[in-house]
Amino acid sequence: MTSLLPQSAPPTAGHPGKLIQPDWAEIVRITPETEGISTFWLRFIDPQVRERYHFQPGQFNMLYLPGYGESAISMSSDPEDEERLVAHTIRFVGTVTKNIGRLKVGDVIGVRGPFGTSWPMKQIEGRDLVLACGGIGLPPLRPAIYHIIRNREKYGKVTLLYGARTPKDLMYPDEHEEWQRHDIHMEISVDRGDENWDGRVGVVPMWFYNFRIDPRNTAVLTCGPEIMIRFVIYEGLARRIPAERIFVSLERNMKCGQGSCGHCQIGPYFICKDGPVFPFSVLQRYVNVEEY
Amino acid sequence: MANPEVLAELKKIPWFGTLSPEHLEKLAGITTLRPVKAGETLFKEGDRQDYVYIVLEGRVALEIFVPHRGKVRIYTCEQHDVFGWSSVTPLVRQRTAGATAVLNSRVACMDAEKLRQICDEDRDLGYLVMRRLANVVASRLMVTRLQLIDMFANPEEKNA
Structure with a gap:
């Protein structure tokens, strides 16, 4: 049987075979x-x-x-x-x-x-992409953004949804213009605006109410607070994006980094080894469980 | 006979596309279009509730005045968002938030009193309108919950 999980790169690629020594x-x-x-x-x-x-x-x-x-x-x-x-x-x-x-x-x-596993950049080539992130969830997506920019012709419409607490909490503001120059459409929203903020005030999942997507050809990559991820998933599924094409990056208390200690286990999976990036189809049965 | 320009604008809004021509005509008959400049106030807290609005273009902010903090922007309405919806079910007969255009915008203004009358007279249309408004309220509730959780706060700050 073929695994639904994205492939992990060999661990410690910097020092093959040495898992513990930094x-x-x-x-x-x-x-x-x-x-x-x-x-x-x-x-x-x-x-x-x-x-x-x-x-x-x-x-x-x-x-x-x-x-x-x-x-x-x-x-x-x-x-x-x-x-x-x-x-x-x-x-x-x-x-x-x-x-x-x-x-x-x-x-x-x-x-x-x-x-750990990576964003499935090869697998999602040719598709429209929605990158939905909030707060400290943008940094793990930034390498994917650079990859998309380097290979812009391989992807369809790319939309970056980014949420932060307030305008001053927005990260990498100096790069936003450059990303947009490479045809990455950005939608930024903050939880709390002030009178000087002319952008959106609201939350990332609301974006799905205002824009049309083609569910047959869209993949979602999401990272951020788990509550935000959960609502992004709900909205994606409600718009008939298949669970196999919604990719989430989860954060847990990782210790060993090689699936040995169990600190980061979710169901039968270890976030450090089987994740952090999962297709939602793999996690679906665990996310509606309290304290999953 | 509804204003053709209003009718054409309403037809562009996805939800109105699901209505029959007769229902669409009725709603267009109680709707006017209004351009709003960035910074212009549509209504203030405490104002009488007279219209339900739909953003056709631009962005409109909902704001609440908080003593010692000034105006707090709680939500921005984007294209095709409905705001001022509580005037259709006026539990509180005055605005509980103000609305100010953030960008140059255009809005459709639906007479709330007449909308209630139409919904009372035509229960089929009334059901569709109320169902739509229930969706709007549900989505606002979802946003409010997520904002309330303060999900981007530093975990240490939350636990303090």
Whole structure:
């Protein structure tokens, strides 16, 4: 039987066969994004690892800070980055990420990965795409956006729905114009506007009420707070987009990154190994369960 | 006989496409079109409820005045969104939020009193209108719930 799950790349592509030992990377740039969120640009210290390391859009690394532990963070940079830098956009919320937030340019951090499944960029070629994300859900989709821009002719109509709490919480504002120049239609909405905000006030799933889509040829990629994802899925299904073409990226408390410890289990699946990107058809029976 | 321009505009709205020509004609007969400039106020909180509106073009914000915070923009209505719907079922006989155009817009204004009369006289049309309004209310409720959850808040802030 063919698995419905997207294919995982071999783990630790940077260091084949070594699942536990991290590679070391230097922080070469830190870009503050919004309050409590910054992007860390890393360069592997070992030139061989730098050369070998490659990730797919949607995958994550385990970032290791000695003395504090590890945290699973999706890559947010272009997988084809010419400088071979790998970026992670991090919200400083737990012990590990708060202490990563104290690091400076030139500091060194451990990296294991890349782990997990990726956005099915090949599988969705030729389709109209709706990328629906909110808050910290945009960074895991940004590598997919770069991929789409590099291969724009391979995709149909592309719409990026992006929701944030307030206008000042919008991430990567300097890039929005560039994305739109590459025929990516952006719809931004905030939960709370002020009198100076002339964009939308509302929530991401509402977009489906205002626009027409062709369900026969549309794929949805969604990432963000799980409650938002759930409503995006409802709206997508209500418009007859098949569950196999709605792809979700889930976040859980990942520890080992290789499906051994069970911290990130959902039903029979491990988010770190079988995910984080799943077609909704795989998760359908678990999402209407409270505390799924 | 309804204004042909109004009729043509209503026909562009997907929901009106499901109505019979007779029903469409009745609704067009109580509707006027109005251009609204960005920044122009359509109604304020406390105003009498006289019209139900549909955005034809542009964007209209619903705002509530909160003491010490000023006007808080709670929702923006996009093309084909209905707002001012509570005037059809006037539990509260005054506007509970204000509406201001954010962009240069055009709206269809449906006389709420006449709409109620038409719905009372023609129960088939009344059912269709109320069902549509129930959908509008349900979608607003969904938005309100998601905003209430404050889903983008920092988890630590939420737990504080």
